[in-house]
Amino acid sequence: METPYIYIDYEKLIRNIENMAKICRENKVSLKPHFKSHKTLEIAKEQLKRGSIGITTSTLKETKALVKKGINNITLAYPLVSERKIKQYKKLGKESKLSALVLDYQHGLYLNAYFSKVKPCNVWLKINTGLNRLGIEPHKIPSELEKLKNIENIKVVGFLAHGGNSYSGKESLEKVGTYEGQALVAYKKPPLLVSCGSAPTAKWVSKVKEVDEIRPRNYVFYDRTTVSLGVCQKEECALYVKATVIGKYIDRLVIDSGSKTLGLDKGVHGNSNMEGFGVIMENPDLVITRLSEEHGVIEGKSIENIQIGQILTILPNHACPVVNLHDTLYVFLKPINQQVYSDRKRSLR
Template sequence: MQEDIYNLSTPHLIIRRDVLENNIRDMALFAQSAGVSLRPHIKSHKIPEIARLQIEFGAKGITVSKIGEAEVMADSGIDDIFIAYQIIGRDKILRLVDLAKRVNVRVGVDSLYGLDILNEAFENQGSAIDVLIEIDTGLKRCGLEPGKGVIDFAKEVLKRRALNFKGIFTHAGNAYGAQNRDQVRQIGEEEGRIMARLAGELTRHGINVEEVSVGSTPTAKISGKEKGVTEIRPGNYVFYDAIQMGLRTADENMCSLRVLTTVISKPSPDRAIIDAGSKTFALDKGAHGVSNVKGFGYVVGKKGVVIERLSEEHGILDISQNHDIQIGEILEIIPNHACPVINLFDEVAYVEGSRVKGFWKIAARGKNR
């Protein structure tokens, strides 16, 4: 496979494989140097081949959001999976029971309701499942507030014979709302301190805490250094994106995921149209509130060009600051947020330079149940 990338039918998703592998290697080396385990979140890429690369470079296992993602990864041979999500609903519980028969799986919990349905299902099977309590360290999404309530909740876990309490986990997604790198650092340090302190409190109450797991790509290398943290769960780092560039977590050369798109119209000197719209880029201008992103993607090599608006199949470019855009030209775009973009495609070409080396199926796309 040596096709030129500019012969691909657009819009087309590509991964610059050398950059991808550098990103995977870099995070693995950080985890090793910090003395923490790496359990990357695969919701960002949804590709078994990339998950296996992460494990080859030293990841202990993977993290997923949904059972559907876990099933795809288990089918590909990955056997250590953390579902960092609350499993609620009879159909999902039954699928979880089946999944646990063939791979090592652990799940997140934050309610007595969740504890009871998990315990009942696994007790009926004569088995048990590992659980981690989700902690809210600032995102205000799922999770228990740090404090005595966590200790009381952990004691409730221990009362249930089919549940094995393994530890606590969090996701500092609020870092995506930071306005600068200093704020990211503050959020990451606070994330690590809260989790380490909470683990210490649990231990002082006689509760064994094996895992203190933190997440988010912007904060992983910050909270991961906190004494007492045992595991990091970054996901986006394999690709990075324009949001990470805005947060100064990454630069253009670290962004491995790109969209190739063709200029199809230039109706005025200040406006050009590309063949990629919201069905390609999604409408994300910043997860959890980041304001350091302009437009709907970063146009590589075209300083001043802004993807100003999106229709479903059209991207409207403001070229008032750079008129060097021609009909028929193929542009390379770094998405604002890689995670939803990968979920909009069936496959991605992995490339080296301008040559296509092969294709990967995005096997876990659409697995939102």
């Protein structure tokens, strides 16, 4: 097989999916994972088969693709802003159970113009629990909710937060996850629901009483970032990049994988404390020090042990953008049992 390509360990993939489903069962919360980490219909189906109640999307195009494949319980966790997108969303809502985000009262008024009392827009009120991206502060929930109740054509189904600040590594995952859940639950009144989640906080936020569902993202693969945060062990990672050594010099090796294969991430949401652009599993002491678009440069004391033509296995820093750079995922049950996941939606931004 020609490199570079993505190698997925099927047993680890399924184990990760089942372990997250188990966490949810034990804590009596629903699981509605993000599609954007893998953007792959085959993996979404594995998640649904093993306990997920639906799927969370980040783009309207992702939502449309899933509806076409018969997946009909979807949360679009991204604000709808533009007449064209809202009309497309409404059309999809005729075929499936959809919910979207509302950022605040002003955004609610904006959405109201496109829906009706007969067919209101079901929305989650977006809450900021520390990432400081989108959403209102938790203490503003009561006043904002009261104003939203007066908007006829939208229906607030609950509160939604994303503990993405957990990736910064500045606070413990337990602290971030517990606060994420408690901050929303404090203002919960039936029939409103609470939806939280990120892969790093899933274990902790799911333990908060009255949290109804979690939406973890990169638990299917894990990566160097989640390993560095203590979310998982390196042995649990299911996704790797296979690259070939195409050049060898006294002070460096060159591989056929650059930024268009490995991405340029050195962390997520402020976490940039990793050295290099991935871990070389055959020799973790070697460092991928720099990337061009199609070239990666490796340096280290033991490069003499690596030969031209040798295929290396790289654990990427951040699996999500790596997956988004490839058309096909090569999935291995054992070294000789290979299948291809090609029902990809990576271009659906």
